[in-house]
Amino acid sequence: xxxxxxxxxxxxxxxxxxxxxxxxxxxxxxxxxxxxxxxxxxxxxxxxxxxxxxxxxxxxxxxxxxxxxxxxxxxxxxxxxxxxxxxxxxxxxxxxxxxxxxxxxxxxxxxxxxxxxxxxxxxxxxxxxxxxxxxxxxx
Numbered sequence: 001x002x003x004x005x006x007x008x009x010x011x012x013x014x015x016x017x018x019x020x021x022x023x024x025x026x027x028x029x030x031x032x033x034x035x036x037x038x039x040x041x042x043x044x045x046x047x048x049x050x051x052x053x054x055x056x057x058x059x060x061x062x063x064x065x066x067x068x069x070x071x072x073x074x075x076x077x078x079x080x081x082x083x084x085x086x087x088x089x090x091x092x093x094x095x096x097x098x099x100x101x102x103x104x105x106x107x108x109x110x111x112x113x114x115x116x117x118x119x120x121x122x123x124x125x126x127x128x129x130x131x132x133x134x135x136x137x138x139x
Contacts, residue, residue, distance in 0.1 A: 010094050014086025015115060019075030021083035025091045028067025034084055035072060047081035054089040057108050058101060063092060082111075089113055 010025040032039040034051070042048045055063055070087060072080045089112040093102050105112050121130040128134070
């Protein structure tokens with residue numbers, strides 16, 4: 001019985017505030033899609049530039065042989081962009097299994113791999129937000 005080898009697929013995720021991105025990486029021609037939209041036409045431009053950071057730090061031949069599909073949900077457009085960026089960086093490290101790739105990305109920006117634990121503080125009673133209180137007037 002001849003077993004054909006399974007194609008190598010890697011799943012990674014990235015989080016930022018309330019945004020969660022899930023990346024699926026497989027061998028391909030360098031296509032990167034976010035919610036089925038190619039990265040080249042992803043809007044807004046500032047978010048696209050943020051997403052491209054891990055790719056620009058590394059040699060093109062590393063990621064030009066990969067297809068990366070990302071599904072992202074929750075949060076605002078910038079939180080989503082940073083979640084996608086984290087998932088791409090983690091996927092490239094996992095795919096290459098290279099210490100060099102990890103050090104290059106870490107030296108550029110550690111939050112690309114480590115993530116940011118800050119979350120919104122819960123609202124309390126007696127005011128409109130976590131710390132702000134209702135004002136009172138004595139007249």
